[in-house]
Amino acid sequence: MTEPVQTPQSRFKPRIFSGIQPSGGLTLGNYLGALKRFVEKQDEGIETIYCLVDMHAITVWQDPEKLRQQTREGAAAFIAAGIDPARSILFNQSQVTAHAELGWIFNCIARMGWMSRMTQFKDKAGKNSENVSLGLFAYPSLMAADILAYHATMVPVGDDQKQHLELARDIAIKFNNDYKVDFFPVVDPLIEGAATRVMSLRDGTKKMSKSDPSDQSRINLTDDADAISAKIRKAKTDAEPLPDTLEGLKDRPEARNLVNIYAALADMTPQAVVAEYAGAQFGTFKPRLAELSVAKLAPITTEMNRLMKDPAEIDRILGAGADRADAIARPILNQVKDIVGMIRSR
Ligand code: AMP
Ligand code: TRP
Numbered sequence: 001m002t003e004p005v006q007t008p009q010s011r012f013k014p015r016i017f018s019g020i021q022p023s024g025g026l027t028l029g030n031y032l033g034a035l036k037r038f039v040e041k042q043d044e045g046i047e048t049i050y051c052l053v054d055m056h057a058i059t060v061w062q063d064p065e066k067l068r069q070q071t072r073e074g075a076a077a078f079i080a081a082g083i084d085p086a087r088s089i090l091f092n093q094s095q096v097t098a099h100a101e102l103g104w105i106f107n108c109i110a111r112m113g114w115m116s117r118m119t120q121f122k123d124k125a126g127k128n129s130e131n132v133s134l135g136l137f138a139y140p141s142l143m144a145a146d147i148l149a150y151h152a153t154m155v156p157v158g159d160d161q162k163q164h165l166e167l168a169r170d171i172a173i174k175f176n177n178d179y180k181v182d183f184f185p186v187v188d189p190l191i192e193g194a195a196t197r198v199m200s201l202r203d204g205t206k207k208m209s210k211s212d213p214s215d216q217s218r219i220n221l222t223d224d225a226d227a228i229s230a231k232i233r234k235a236k237t238d239a240e241p242l243p244d245t246l247e248g249l250k251d252r253p254e255a256r257n258l259v260n261i262y263a264a265l266a267d268m269t270p271q272a273v274v275a276e277y278a279g280a281q282f283g284t285f286k287p288r289l290a291e292l293s294v295a296k297l298a299p300i301t302t303e304m305n306r307l308m309k310d311p312a313e314i315d316r317i318l319g320a321g322a323d324r325a326d327a328i329a330r331p332i333l334n335q336v337k338d339i340v341g342m343i344r345s346r
């Protein structure tokens with residue numbers, strides 16, 4: 001009898017890790033590209049670990065009191081969206097020191113050239129690259145540590161994180177090669193669904209982002225029903241009615257974006273949305289989209305506000321999550337230290 005083929009991947013059990021920066025309020029982009037998918041993965045019964053990456057957040061200046069507030073708000077958003085802290089591990093990154101320790105080791109694996117090619121760094125640094133923090137440059141190496149400290153095999157993210165995940169794969173492969181071990185799994189990005197890249201409501205070529213100066217460009221998870229409706233009503237569109245096929249949305253980025261948002265919120269395909277609204281004007285489509293957005297987001301906002309009234313309970317949940325995360329990451333980090341040749345005598 002022949003042995004079944006053992007791919008390096010097959011000895012790692014399926015485990016999901018993902019993170020969100022507590023660097024501002026969360027947007028509809030975060031919800032559709034990340035949070036909603038995180039909940040689906042948890043509900044599929046896969047082991048899920050979710051992290052508020054406060055150490056990533058401080059790669060650009062954060063007011064300390066705001067950082068604490070936004071971390072709690074992020075945790076409240078996870079729970080309000082359906083993350084159950086008993087089934088998923090939910091914690092903030094800085095409470096589990098394995099992230100920083102493995103991050104340093106990966107700084108010594110990753111190459112300057114790899115990091116210099118990261119488009120997010122280039123976008124964030126802009127013309128100011130001499131003046132940004134060293135942490136902003138090393139950011140993707142800490143992100144690789146986040147994932148690999150748990151031997152996570154799958155990482156659900158929005159489309160903008162694809163390049164960072166490729167770098168995490170490169171780091172895992174180089175570590176395995178340099179030390180002649182088969183220790184780290186090669187991570188699979190999960191970039192799926194109708195809204196992997198939600199665009200700004202003011203400019204269909206720009207990503208919806210919590211750092212956009214215009215609040216009209218995004219829907220925040222803390223917006224009330226009136227604000228959501230007003231933003232969708234005022235969203236930039238063109239004068240054409242909706243086409244009957246997706247082909248007809250080519251070169252119409254704003255229209256395409258609203259169709260994608262509708263599809264993701266309604267759990268439909270974009271094809272099914274255009275089939276349903278073929279020939280409709282935005283005067284008809286926008287109120288329907290606003291209604292759907294409010295119906296899906298309002299319960300989350302209400303629950304977030306309720307949870308935020310008890311910050312001590314949120315901190316307790318994050319602490320308990322950090323204990324469970326630490327119990328997985330610590331033994332993996334110890335093995336890394338042994339592989340690298342670091343003495344552990346205490
Ligand atoms: P960040 O807010 O940058 O920490 O992003 C957290 C998660 O949300 C990541 O998985 C991102 O890819 C995702 N995300 C952020 N903005 C968007 C967007 N406009 N569309 C889809 N996903 C997004
Ligand atoms: N860089 C991610 C973002 O800005 C956040 C992040 C940090 C992350 N560590 C991670 C995402 C690990 C997935 C896995 O969106």
